[in-house]
């Protein structure tokens with residue numbers, strides 16, 4: 001049961017009974033600690049050899065898989081939740097974004113329900129990395145559950161699923177926020193659950209630097225371009241409230257030479273996964289997304305989350321900004337607050353219990369972009385119309401019309417303004 005590479009961390013024989021108690025004392029701590037020095041828990045403590053049943057023989061395999069993933073020791077939520085789950089109890093796991101909740105249930109035999117398809121695929125990748133062969137099934141109306149087969153479905157189908165899965169089961173519910181929906185699900189699906197909470201109800205991560213920027217609504221695009229310019233070389237997820245805005249802003253940015261890619265519910269499933277892969281593989285550095293990307297997506301290299309549109313549900317704020325500063329890394333978030341958003345912003349501040357600082361910007365410099373940005377806006381509008389018209393026409397070819405990747409022709413039409421413009425554009429493209 002030992003890994004050849006890091007025997008100490010994967011040694012089944014050295015269970016330390018006190019670890020679980022120590023972790024329980026530490027419930028409210030939000031520190032990420034997986035290294036052997038700061039978090040002395042070993043996997044063996046939470047993961048006795050008696051489980052899982054030997055006929056699956058997966059314990060050793062999982063140990064090696066964790067080794068290969070570089071997971072030296074379990075995270076706090078894993079320390080809390082896995083032993084309780086192994087005792088046969090239902091579990092509610094509450095821990096901040098990026099704290100290893102997926103790992104907590106990926107190490108158990110489970111049927112996983114996720115709110116989006118992207119998340120389903122991502123989780124299946126984590127299962128596969130841990131050595132399970134999985135079927136990914138999305139949005140099916142013919143729910144066919146074999147107990148030891150893994151299926152991924154959606155939250156909104158939960159009622160349907162609950163009817164067909166065995167009544168005798170264990171249920172694990174993990175989230176970074178305890179919303180009414182989660183509580184409803186808890187009542188409907190869980191039996192006498194044990195609550196494993198390693199964060200307060202609505203906390204954001206310590207290593208996340210959160211800012212807001214108060215701007216007139218009509219200058220949102222200018223401020224966005226200015227920030228992308230200033231932080232060039234970083235990786236961004238920009239959240240918009242509608243598919244239309246995500247698409248339009250992606251086109252606008254592409255017209256300015258920024259390699260942006262949209263991800264939203266009006267794109268085909270293939271396009272969505274394609275967009276995500278391009279962003280994950282760093283061939284695109286700006287992802288324009290709706291809330292389809294706000295929960296669970298684990299893309300470690302995201303440096304900055306921008307809320308181009310403020311989230312209308314303040315709990316979504318926590319999930320959105322949690323796409324950066326994951327697993328102990330640092331990250332930044334900037335929320336655009338316009339004249340219409342003040343109340344929503346105050347609600348967010350009171351939910352997270354923090355007053356956010358303003359992101360420093362030079363208004364005069366931003367205003368110098370107005371002309372160029374207006375031109376790019378104009379072209380984006382034309383492209384949006386062209387794409388709309390194309391969609392109305394019967395489809396030909398491979399139906400590639402829902403991505404901005406093909407819509408780069410107009411970009412060339414945005415006039416260059418001499419050396420200054422070129423230098424500016426190059427600087428925007430630096431690192432992209």
Ligand SMILES: Nc1ncnc2c1ncn2[C@@H]1O[C@H](COP(=O)(O)OP(=O)(O)OP(=O)(O)O)[C@@H](O)[C@H]1O
Nearest residue numbers: 071073074075097098099100101102103296298327
């Ligand atoms: N024991 C571990 N040691 C080191 N890294 C880990 C461990 N468990 C998970 N990770 C890594 O930490 C990152 C974040 O984990 P995960 O995606 O499970 O977070 P989460 O709590 O589900 O976040 P969210 O609330 O955003 O869904 C992942 O890249 C994962 O591979």
